[in-house]
Amino acid sequence: MQTTNVTGTRSAVNQMPMPTGMNPTMQACIDACNACLQACEECYVACLNEPDVQARIHCIQVLRDCADVCSMASQYMSRNSEFSQQFCNLCATICDACAAECTKFQDTHCQNCADICRTCAEECRKMSTTKM
Amino acid sequence: MQTTNVTGTRSAVNQMPMPTGMNPTMQACIDACNACLQACEECYVACLNEPDVQARIHCIQVLRDCADVCSMASQYMSRNSEFSQQFCNLCATICDACAAECTKFQDTHCQNCADICRTCAEECRKMSTTKM
Amino acid sequence: MQTTNVTGTRSAVNQMPMPTGMNPTMQACIDACNACLQACEECYVACLNEPDVQARIHCIQVLRDCADVCSMASQYMSRNSEFSQQFCNLCATICDACAAECTKFQDTHCQNCADICRTCAEECRKMSTTKM
Amino acid sequence: MQTTNVTGTRSAVNQMPMPTGMNPTMQACIDACNACLQACEECYVACLNEPDVQARIHCIQVLRDCADVCSMASQYMSRNSEFSQQFCNLCATICDACAAECTKFQDTHCQNCADICRTCAEECRKMSTTKM
Incomplete structure (x- = not known):
């Protein structure tokens, strides 16, 4: 199977062998959470440096909460936590x-x-409602 | 550019557009940290469930420390922290x-x-010694 | 006002001035979460080193989940997150x-x-149901 | 032993029995890290809401890094990590x-x-240089 790397920005590390046996719904959700936490962290810094930062205070706060919860969700799933x-x-x-x-x-x-x-919200909803 | 998905276990989410402009050394290190934290969490659960768990106590403890530090490293880099x-x-x-x-x-x-x-240790060393 | 330090194990740092203005329900919950994450981490290591570790695998897993969620709850509250x-x-x-x-x-x-x-569960339930 | 609660803002949870046996240098450092992460999170929100937020961007970024590293240091020490x-x-x-x-x-x-x-920096330096 070949996959197209759409953006060219993902590194060779993504092609590393991964531990086997991860449920595909969970793996999709882990990947979505990892992508989301990175996007939120990047957007957080970018917003802080926009000239209209004062209009973005709430956005900055939610971006941080989102990065943190995605990071922890990724860890919970990776260890197959019952929660x-x-x-x-x-x-x-x-x-x-x-x-x-x-x-x-x-x-x-x-x-x-x-x-x-x-995308991450959708994957998380799938994860949270799939019979495991 | 086409890339081969060696194991078939990585989901379509990896082909999502990512925020542009990330330094390639840093992106490689973020991806390595994300892969490493998942591997450590999976190995952690697997070790806990091995019949010789008593021989693996130290391994289990280091796996947890490694998962946690990789997770936080990924967040620090994603927001381009000075640290x-x-x-x-x-x-x-x-x-x-x-x-x-x-x-x-x-x-x-x-x-x-x-x-x-x-692999993650190598990427982290590259990251920590690259002139940014 | 004087308070009795029951166990003598808490350090002088607890008597440091804290930032003012924290809602008392929230402060009680932050303190409960901090105490709980420490207790869970200590119990986690102790369980790993018990001779009957094999009987404690599930306990060890829940202790870790509990430590992590308490740690993040403490941070969410400290920044008065809307979540x-x-x-x-x-x-x-x-x-x-x-x-x-x-x-x-x-x-x-x-x-x-x-x-x-x-105790932490009770404080968290109070926190989650108090009109802020 | 009696201790004076200087500010009156710490809750009764601090008087909860704590697990025994924690090294006093480490306990002082855990308490300092918990106090510091809370102060940083509170200061972070306060800075975001100051009229001169644009002058505080760097401060806001360091406050977040500091809160996160203190939180993880507290967890590492609580489980007596070798790191x-x-x-x-x-x-x-x-x-x-x-x-x-x-x-x-x-x-x-x-x-x-x-x-x-x-205070937290001092406690962390003591911790990092004390023979355990």
């Missing part, structure tokens, strides 16, 4: 809030981050 | 210790995790 | 599960940790 | 940087946070 589904349910709520906040700003980093947050 | 390099330097030390510990056990999860820890 | 109450609600669930698990073991560290987890 | 001393050494560096940054601002929350960061 993964409840954790992902909360993560979906925060990702949705973050997407809604980022959508308000027209710059590329916020629009991009909003997309990634929405 | 990223110092953080990655410590992360490399802990990844090396974790690789050394996992190498002692012959099962697939430990051998696999040792490889991923070594 | 603090939802986060504390989940934290209460995991603390209850951890208390139930620790109660099964007769050693001092598990009995002590179960008490601290129960 | 606690190296972790506390890095934590001291970041606490010093945070104190230096907060000192630049005259408001109470920054001056208070600077004091708490300095």
